Amino acid sequence: MNLDTMNVTRRDFVKGSGAVAAAAALGSALAFKPVEAFAEAPQNAANEGTAGEVYGHCRMCMLCGSCSFVATLKDGVVVNIEGDPDRANNAGTLCPRGKSAIMNLYNPHRIKAPMKRTNPEKGLEVDPGWVEISWDEALDTAAQKIRECYDTDIRKLVQMYSFAPYESGHATLGIGLWAHALGTPNASSTKGQMCAIHYGGCYTLSAFPTVNYDGKYVEYLVILGKSVGYDSGLAGGDARTFADNLRRGVKYVTVGPRASMEATRGEWVSARLGSDLALVYAWMHCMLYEIENGFDEPFVKNRTNAPYLIDANGDYVRGEGNKPLIWDAASNSAKTWDDATLTDPALEGSFEVNGTPCRPAFVAFKEALKDFTPEWAEEYSAVPAEKIREIANNLVTYASFGKTVEIDGKTLPLRPAAVIIGRGITNQEDGTLCDIYSRVLNMLLGNIGYPGGIISNMYCDYLPNETDGTTEPYFEAKTCTTFNWPPQGLDYADVYPHRHSTNTLMMRTMCDPEYYGFDYKPSVVVSCGANPITVTADSEVAQQAMKSVDYVIYQGCYHYDEMSMFSDLLLPEHASLECHTCHLFPGNEGSATNTDPNFAASNRGIVVRKGLAPMFNTMDGNDQLIEIFDRMGLIDLWNETANENGCIGYSALHQFGQQPPASVVFADEKWKLQPGVKYTAEEMFDRVLKSNFGDDKGLAYLDEQKMLPYNGFYGADIYPSHRNQTIRFTLYLEAQKRSGDFLIPKLREVQESGFDLEERIKYSIDEMRRRYCAVPYWPENRVIDNQPPEFPLFACNYRQPFYMFRLANMDQDPIRRDYSAKYHPDNNAVLVHPSTAAENGLEEGDMMVVESPFGKTKGRVHTTETIRPDTVAIGGARGRKTSWMGKDLLEDTSMNDIMSGDFGYIDPIHGGVIDTVRVKIYKA
């Protein structure tokens, strides 16, 4: 299945202008291929509502849709839930979070009807004086408030999103799409700042949301700051892949501060927190300087921009058609990258082209790595130089340059060694650098998009820059070409154009917009299931921000949490089991493949969740938004936006032209949403499905099939580099430099105009300039290294399957809380090495305090040999601030309380909050 790639133009989707993506026209050509034929259409009891089995996809964690469940109904009560064996991904399994969907449904803290506040005073423990109102009143109020902004200054509307059970949080018209459609620049993810893992993948391999590893062929995987699914307890295939791979002898190397389960099963290399960039550089140094044949030369020459000639400025030297030139060592002349006669791209040397002295970008790249020796890296990482070398050698050895494998009758390069990274490294001050250079390291191994290597979890095609012949950075990595001053987005997107989210910055600017240079003040907040007060950091600031606006609408809310305590209007949505909605599952987050030969095909598709009859007076979140748009008189805008971007899956990405599309788009025009008509969410889904799969294949058909693989891949086609064998990956970060070339002068202009921007962003513009580098750059004077000496230790967070992050009742479920209290040694505890504990007068079981320059939290001492002596660790995403969710939650140990997302404490490119902090510990 070869897909044409098309020209991608940035689409302007404000007020409905812009062309429909050509992808839509291809929709019907994307053949739908069911993975399994179901002999009998399963009876879904949700229709009758009182007894039988209810099928659907699980949304009890961020990987919503990765797993499908079967819930048993008896007299209208859910009496059991388990994994659906019909779904290949989770193969009948279901994780602890999935099971708690029952407690999520029957949570007594649920908001049962729309509410409005009567007590104007807002505070964590202040009774809001909720009064139940009708949906009519609630939706009218919301519509009126938003419309007010729309009619005066739409920028006054601040939308926040997170992971909510319905789709608007993250799909349908979510990820800010509906807010952008209205025209506000203010759409910000509250949890996204802890999830800044997209830049490197979006930049180098057109991968969103994540870059995964080929579980089927890998032999050696180095894991930095990530759980590949085993530590997190993911049922959707990642843990199974890991276990199956253990059975076949795959070597997993976990580099980090803690001997997690993944580390235990493979090799644990204890490394100081925040030192991963040094290791990545050192490994690349070894591959280029120390190891003979230490990198995949043919791949680097022919599949990367390493041989592209760059001038003294670091820009490409261009030739005919403005295409970058390569020096052909065979002909001793410069040729464009797509010249058919190009035989031997030079990686070394200095040349002159039309009077311009130039050299291959590879030379600059290699030079930049010269000093990053293993000895140098040992200083930062505390990993012995010998071990660093050993890993580099292993990567090269296992990669087996030149080896091939037969898949499906096709011959593909086999490179079964890879490095994979996650939020533990991206949420550092040098996170962007480490993210992107880990991808570059994989280029040196020649494994990008090939068996054994790294693949986008959506298996998508590479988006080409036709002129440059390279992958074109997209989504948040898209090269910066616009700048506004005064700034437009309250999240300071103008200064951080590559941010995934800078919500913590937005909380600050909201409190004092004028100080930050804004010429307007925010007025209305619409939170789509988002809770900035606990989800990231700087709770006090977020509280202040919520108090600083005129009206706060909590749309798609679930329980009386901290956000509700600062809201004026509550529009509660159904519990997860009650929603009838569908989703285009983007793909797992760890393994891209596993022993199931159809995994890649079935890992991506449209899944339906069949809702039970709602218990309370709640409303589907999508329908809430549709109603609001309708009552604003803007239903056409909603319909247009859906028509153009699709409405199942990541519609907000559609404009970036990802292939296969990130959302289910309208292929057959006749099913598009008609102007002037208000459709329910279900009707919307039904139409887009029919428009794609056929007139008789709408929601009812999906209900029967349970899942429709959508643009899944089979055989050799799983590997994007097999589908596109010519595109070059960007070892040399020319576009990043170009982004900086555009942005930095703008920032300097602002600074020189008299507005002390550097004071606001608590960051040097010069350092920003250095970060937008084209070649490896090591930032000296990192915040993490320059904390007051009274904070001698490092503190980090780690995954606990029970408390993966904040979503619905994740930390509120009484069964998991109770079991943790009884059987988890690290329940509400701080992991401390015994020697460190002794030094600080702490014993197992004592209550202790972990204090950073930003805050403190309490926990029980748990001494363990599985943590570095210089580090303490707090597990899970817990800790609440309002007793309205249960008083015991106030006592939970909270990592967020010791972090900060202040200006200066984020990665300056992708905005990730630094989630390693310097701390001191003492007895409570």
Next chain:
Amino acid sequence: MAKTDIAGTAPRRPFSKTMLAVFAAITAVGVGCWVWQLMSGLQVTGLSDTNNWGSYMIFFMFFVGLSAGGLIVASSAHVFNIEPFKKVALPAVICSTVCICLAAAFVLVDLGGIQNIWRLFTGPNFASPLIWDVCVISLYLIINILDIVWIVKGDERKVNVLSRFALPTAIAVHSVTAWIFGLQIARTWNTAIMAPIFVASACDSGLALLILALVWLERRNIFRTGEKLFKSLSGLLAVFIAVDAFFIGCELLTMGYPGGSEAEALKVMAFGATAPFFWFEVVFGLVVPFVILVFAKNREKRGLVILASALVVLGVFCKRVWLMLTAFIAPYAEHVPTMMTDYLSYDAMTFGSVAPFYTPTLPELGITVGVLALGVLVFMVLCNVLLGKASADPAPAVAQKSEG
């Protein structure tokens, strides 16, 4: 000093109605607590899955022992024809009967599903030591009652024959109770010497309790034991203490010597959670009383005899406590792989740190005290009724001035 007096010349002071009323009231409170427990379940106690036997079963063990001890003394007297001891047979049997009824009561209040108790009789599992105990305790109770009846009636011959059954039954009753614990491979109780230990502690605690009861009865002139007999009984008690100490010593040595998992349990007893109880028993329940009673001169001093006997009883009680609780706590000291992790933070090795593992609640104590009060109450009633006429000293002694 005991009053020595011609039998019948000093006024007999039966247990007063006030005393009876007080203990009845305490019993009533206990019954109330029990009703609460029946309605709400055993959750009102301090028991847990980790430590699922506590106050009730501790007292059950304790009272089976006390009971057996009394009867062993009384029936050996008849079996081995020890005249002086025959004289205290009735109070001994009264004591023993009351104690065994208390033991049964403690088991009953400990049951979570008492409504199913008839199942013990319709479908007993004869492999279970509990069923053995039901059988042997029932037999034992019958023997006790018959003994009382026939002693009161003065039927010497029947009593003699009965005693030949009573003695082995008394030994069996506490051996079987020991086997409830000793045969379980899962716990530190698992040892062959458990039955001998129990029998030995039955003897010394039962006899000590008997001595205390006899002192009390003599004080009130309900029953006169006399100097000589007290001295003999104390001497016998010293022997029993020595045997008990010997058996315990053997067990401790066997536990500790190999330095394995049993040694961990020993550490909990010697230095850890149950250490206070262990050391009280060893020092004040065994060594001190033995040292007191081994000397004839001391055995003549009523005060010392009372002290030693009281210490022995308390000491054996402490033994029941450490025996029961160490079994539940010790796995945490050695990190047996199957235990509840949240208890890891409770330090099994801190001296006296039993409370986090098990602390009896007020209702639980209420029931316990109530049962004890019932026992005292029944004892007092039986003594009032049955001991009016008998005396250990039938022949008037040399008339002496009454003291006090």
Next chain:
Amino acid sequence: MTHYGMMIDVSTCAGCDACVMACKYQNATPHGMYWCKVIKGEYGTYPNSGQTVLPIGCQHCTNAPCVRACPTGASHYDENGNVQVDYDKCIGCRMCMGACPYGAREFNWGSMDENPYYEGFEQTPYEQMRASEHPRGVVEKCVMCNGRTAQGKEPACVQTCITKSRVFGDLDDPDSEICKQIAEKGAHPLMEELGTRPSVYYVGLQ
């Protein structure tokens, strides 16, 4: 003769506790009671250290001390060679709890009505619907999902294991998957030296 048993590979177990929750929701056990538990531990000294996991429940011993100890025969062997508790016969003496070396048994100290999952609130409809399965005053434990296996399904913990580290089958059938795996992997029971002859086998015990 069927003899149902299970094999658990602790060297591939992820310690995610999905089995704990699967068992919990399958059986709606009272608050605080878990028929399946995963005991977490660790070994070694830094930096040569790691985690240990031990999923454990009733071992369904064929020479069970609990069956022997039960005075009323409430604890008995069923037709599949597994140990079950007949709640109608249980008098709540808890002797079986002391007899079990694996800590597999738990007691219903209170009734589910008085101990809702969400403390301080009423029972959820889920609890209300299923509370009658757990009478107060009896001892409970893993039932080897006899309700599910009677319908040809696997026990809940086996089905839900995200790493497929659990195998279920008939130990009396030499051709069954479980027998083959036990032989292949050299699986053996926990604390074998006690002689309880469990029906649960482990791979990867240290």
